[in-house]
Amino acid sequence: MGRIGSIGELGKGGKKMRTFGLVRLPGNQLVNGIRDNDLPAVDTGLAGRQHENYRDALRQAGLEVIVLNADEQFPDGPFVEDAAVVLGRTLVITRPGDGRRRGEEEAVENRIRGFFEETVRITEPGCLDGGDVLVMGHQMWIGISGRTNRQGADQLKKLGEERGYRCRVTEVRKGLHLKTYVGAPGMDRLWIHPDIAHDEAFDNIEKFVVDEADGYACNCRSINGHTVMAAGFPRLEQWCEQQGLKPVPVPMSEYRKLDGGISCLSIVW
Numbered sequence: 341m342g343r344i345g346s347i348g349e350l351g352k353g354g355k356k357m358r359t360f361g362l363v364r365l366p367g368n369q370l371v372n373g374i375r376d377n378d379l380p381a382v383d384t385g386l387a388g389r390q391h392e393n394y395r396d397a398l399r400q401a402g403l404e405v406i407v408l409n410a411d412e413q414f415p416d417g418p419f420v421e422d423a424a425v426v427l428g429r430t431l432v433i434t435r436p437g438d439g440r441r442r443g444e445e446e447a448v449e450n451r452i453r454g455f456f457e458e459t460v461r462i463t464e465p466g467c468l469d470g471g472d473v474l475v476m477g478h479q480m481w482i483g484i485s486g487r488t489n490r491q492g493a494d495q496l497k498k499l500g501e502e503r504g505y506r507c508r509v510t511e512v513r514k515g516l517h518l519k520t521y522v523g524a525p526g527m528d529r530l531w532i533h534p535d536i537a538h539d540e541a542f543d544n545i546e547k548f549v550v551d552e553a554d555g556y557a558c559n560c561r562s563i564n565g566h567t568v569m570a571a572g573f574p575r576l577e578q579w580c581e582q583q584g585l586k587p588v589p590v591p592m593s594e595y596r597k598l599d600g601g602i603s604c605l606s607i608v609w
């Protein structure tokens with residue numbers, strides 16, 4: 341069970357530290373995960389090793405990593421991010437937009453709800469994937485995509501606003517999810533793909549428009565001054581160093597073949 345009271349510990353300079361990360365191990369069925377690209381088939385052995393690197397990266401960023409076992413019923417189960425959204429002390433359990441993934445959220449809820457003061461749900465007819473939700477401090481962007489519908493977005497917006505978050509809802513025009521091409525490498529600025537940089541939902545926020553070739557790496561995770569990011573993007577690693585952030589690159593080739601990025605593989609609080 342979780343440890344209520346350990347959320348929100350303060351680090352140096354009074355900044356809130358993130359403490360826990362939840363991941364789910366990939367199983368042999370990962371090869372049958374949902375995908376919409378022409379990349380080669382997933383190598384499950386390599387995916388397992390990349391997941392191990394990923395867990396190490398979260399630990400390097402200061403997290404205690406909680407590991408769920410693989411469930412062969414759910415090939416896409418390692419993409420735990422889609423099953424839940426964390427809003428401070430509130431855990432929001434989603435209703436995944438692709439019916440094949442519905443049910444993944446149960447094991448996630450059972451394992452981590454004890455860490456939170458309350459657990460709430462996205463309910464029918466709403467559906468929402470966590471990959472469509474970008475939270476940075478008390479700002480939240482919600483994307484309406486092939487996985488998240490208007491009702492799901494509106495439900496989350498209401499839950500967020502009731503808890504003090506400023507919420508913007510926008511249409512996802514590029515990629516599977518909102519966060520496929522935008523992410524927060526630090527706590528006050530975004531990396532964004534040039535094709536969506538002019539979306540007015542991202543007005544009034546500091547952003548770095550990446551080169552088109554670096555688009556895959558926009559999806560990243562900011563954890564305790566570290567930027568956990570896809571390996572192979574030296575320009576963005578250099579950018580982190582210039583900003584005083586510590587880049588922690590992780591090879592992601594096998595998850596990319598399933599349209600997944602860095603943030604998809606964890607829930608962090």
Ligand code: CIR
Nearest residue numbers: 374419421471598599600604
């Ligand atoms: C899917 O299509 O649902 C998975 N193959 C990939 C999910 C990626 N998740 C995410 O971006 N949050």
